Amino acid sequence: MTEPPHLLYCHCAHARVVPPEVKTEVLRQLCASGASFEAVADLCALAARQDPLLRRLAAGGPLKIAACYPRAVRWLFAAGQAALSEARTEVLNMRVQPAPAVVAAMLDPRLHPNLAAMDNPKPGRDSHGTGPAPMTS
Amino acid sequence: MSVAGQLTPRVVLYEGAGTAPWAAAARFELLERLLARGYSVSRATGPGGVPLAQGHGEWVMGQCEQDAPPGCRDVRGWDAARVVGMIDAEHAARAGAAPEDWTPWFPVIDEARCTNCMQCLGFCLFGVFGLDAQHRIRVESPENCKTQCPACSRVCPEAAIIFPQYPRSPINGDDVEASHAAREAIKVDISALLGGDVYRVLRERSARGKTRFSAEQDADKALEERRKCLAQMAAAADIPPEVLMSLPSPAEIRRRAEEARARAEAARKGGD
Ligand code: SF4
Ligand code: SF4
Numbered sequence: 001m002t003e004p005p006h007l008l009y010c011h012c013a014h015a016r017v018v019p020p021e022v023k024t025e026v027l028r029q030l031c032a033s034g035a036s037f038e039a040v041a042d043l044c045a046l047a048a049r050q051d052p053l054l055r056r057l058a059a060g061g062p063l064k065i066a067a068c069y070p071r072a073v074r075w076l077f078a079a080g081q082a083a084l085s086e087a088r089t090e091v092l093n094m095r096v097q098p099a100p101a102v103v104a105a106m107l108d109p110r111l112h113p114n115l116a117a118m119d120n121p122k123p124g125r126d127s128h129g130t131g132p133a134p135m136t137s
Numbered sequence: 138m139s140v141a142g143q144l145t146p147r148v149v150l151y152e153g154a155g156t157a158p159w160a161a162a163a164r165f166e167l168l169e170r171l172l173a174r175g176y177s178v179s180r181a182t183g184p185g186g187v188p189l190a191q192g193h194g195e196w197v198m199g200q201c202e203q204d205a206p207p208g209c210r211d212v213r214g215w216d217a218a219r220v221v222g223m224i225d226a227e228h229a230a231r232a233g234a235a236p237e238d239w240t241p242w243f244p245v246i247d248e249a250r251c252t253n254c255m256q257c258l259g260f261c262l263f264g265v266f267g268l269d270a271q272h273r274i275r276v277e278s279p280e281n282c283k284t285q286c287p288a289c290s291r292v293c294p295e296a297a298i299i300f301p302q303y304p305r306s307p308i309n310g311d312d313v314e315a316s317h318a319a320r321e322a323i324k325v326d327i328s329a330l331l332g333g334d335v336y337r338v339l340r341e342r343s344a345r346g347k348t349r350f351s352a353e354q355d356a357d358k359a360l361e362e363r364r365k366c367l368a369q370m371a372a373a374a375d376i377p378p379e380v381l382m383s384l385p386s387p388a389e390i391r392r393r394a395e396e397a398r399a400r401a402e403a404a405r406k407g408g409d
Binding site: 011012013014015017024027028030031032034035036037038039040041042044045046047048049050051052053068069070071072073075076078079095 | 140141142143144145147161164165168169172173174175176177178179180181182239240241242243245246247248276279280299301302303304309310311312313
């Protein structure tokens with residue numbers, strides 16, 4: 001049997017860039033479901049703090065995250081020293097998706113990974129120094 | 138003080154074997170209150186749910202019945218306010234602080250786009266960026282970043298700097314390709330207005346102002362000149378005026394800019 005995804009919900013407590021009615025409804029529906037889940041006040045803060053919860057979630061098998069843009073969430077985890085698996089992570093974007101769509105996706109036992117599609121690798125990061133001079137002069 | 142390594146306190150609402158589940162509305166109220174106070178919360182419904190003790194700043198609680206697991210604190214009959222009050226009090230006693238006292242505004246690097254050009258390292262006057270052991274750019278001191286200031290994302294030639302809490306694409310993490318045209322427009326506007334370097338413009342304007350006004354001894358006019366320049370930059374690069382107004386003196390800006398440039402230069406050489 002395939003492992004059910006872990007669920008992570010971000011409350012975006014500081015910036016409130018997620019519409020309040022969306023995040024409130026998503027949280028309400030998660031609470032009304034029978035699912036286990038993790039909820040964090042602010043994923044950005046956890047990433048800056050390199051909170052071990054991120055590493056545990058990233059390493060813990062399939063993961064669905066209700067937060068904001070997948071590209072932001074992916075690199076926030078990386079900043080928190082927790083590399084998300086492209087094959088095992090699905091990010092739902094509460095900034096743009098309506099609450100019912102986010103809830104339905106979160107509670108769907110099937111996983112639809114969506115991190116790989118946005119990759120646009122560049123040559124320089126691991127080879128250094130190919131860019132233009134710094135702007136300060 | 139660095140925020141890295143500071144642990145976010147976590148509350149586990151245990152609803153597995155040996156406990157009675159909360160009513161949905163009560164569970165929601167409890168979670169909302171805890172999240173508003175900055176705690177992380179796990180709802181654990183039993184086997185396959187969230188493991189219990191993680192070994193740091195943690196409370197495990199449930200509506201316990203006779204065979205509840207050891208270590209699960211019984212909060213049967215408690216309302217949400219009482220539970221949160223108890224956790225706040227215990228957390229303050231342990232850590233001596235409220236759980237959240239920093240606004241998490243800082244750049245996040247999209248490593249798939251970053252070419253390690255070091256522009257951001259050479260640009261930021263506040264020491265936010267640094268290098269890892271492999272000489273790759275990284276965000277070293279997120280807490281040094283100026284809240285609401287997205288300036289470094291505007292100098293990154295690859296749109297590789299994300300501020301997840303920024304209102305607009307692609308700086309907010311939205312797909313870059315979809316908004317590429319808008320990004321280019323931003324670059325053009327900035328370079329047209331500022332020659333690509335807000336700090337250099339600031340220094341030059343300040344220096345010009347200084348020469349002119351030191352003769353005139355007119356501090357008010359000098360300040361007015363600086364304000365005008367800052368307002369222009371704030372509008373062009375979306376930099377909050379209060380951030381620009383709180384910049385150090387022109388001499389100090391020059392010193393920091395040189396330092397940042399030297400770091401970037403050294404990093405480029407180190408990577409060769
Ligand atoms: S990860 Fe996104 S949703 Fe969560 S706090 Fe940061 S900006 Fe808000
Ligand atoms: S300016 Fe952009 S591409 Fe260059 S090192 Fe910084 S994040 Fe990477």
